Amino acid sequence: MMTGELLKPNIKFKLDLPENERGAINGTVYAKLQNVNTNESELNKQVFALLALNRFIADNPFQSLAGGTSVSSIARSSVSKLLTEQLNNLASDLIKGVDINFGLNSSEDYSASGSKSQKTDLEIGLSKKLLNDQLNCYCG
Known part of the structure; x- marks a missing residue:
C-alpha cells in the first residue's frame, strides 16, 4: 500500500488471502x-x-531445516532460479524464430561417493516451429 506524496511515497505491506x-x-x-x-x-x-x-x-528457519535441507541448498536453489530466469530473458532475443530455454538446477547428490555433495546441472533446450506452427521440433 502506498500513501503520501508521489516523490516521497510511504510504502507499507499487507499479506492477505482471497475471501473464498x-x-x-x-x-x-x-x-x-x-x-x-x-x-x-x-x-x-x-x-x-x-x-x-x-x-x-519459518519463525525459526533453522528449525525447518531439520528435514535435511541446508541453508546453502536453499540459497543455491534461489540463485539457480534467478540465473535461469535471466538466461532465458537474454536468450529470448538471440536467434529469431528459435526458442532457447535454460534450466539451472542445484541439488544434493549422494550417488558418487555415498556422502552428500552439491551438484549443479545446466539444461539447454532448443525448439523451432515449422510449417506455419503446425510442427514443433524440440531438442533438449
Missing part, C-alpha cells in the same frame, strides 16, 4: 497472516522472502 480461501485449514493460515500483519519486522521479512525466494520463511 480464508477458511482453508480451519482458518489457521488466515489467522497466521493476520498475526504477521501486526508485527512490522516479521511482515517485512516475509514480504522480502516472498520476493527473493518465492516462499515464506
Whole structure:
C-alpha cells in the first residue's frame, strides 16, 4: 500500500488471502497472516522472502531445516532460479524464430561417493516451429 506524496511515497505491506480461501485449514493460515500483519519486522521479512525466494520463511528457519535441507541448498536453489530466469530473458532475443530455454538446477547428490555433495546441472533446450506452427521440433 502506498500513501503520501508521489516523490516521497510511504510504502507499507499487507499479506492477505482471497475471501473464498480464508477458511482453508480451519482458518489457521488466515489467522497466521493476520498475526504477521501486526508485527512490522516479521511482515517485512516475509514480504522480502516472498520476493527473493518465492516462499515464506519459518519463525525459526533453522528449525525447518531439520528435514535435511541446508541453508546453502536453499540459497543455491534461489540463485539457480534467478540465473535461469535471466538466461532465458537474454536468450529470448538471440536467434529469431528459435526458442532457447535454460534450466539451472542445484541439488544434493549422494550417488558418487555415498556422502552428500552439491551438484549443479545446466539444461539447454532448443525448439523451432515449422510449417506455419503446425510442427514443433524440440531438442533438449
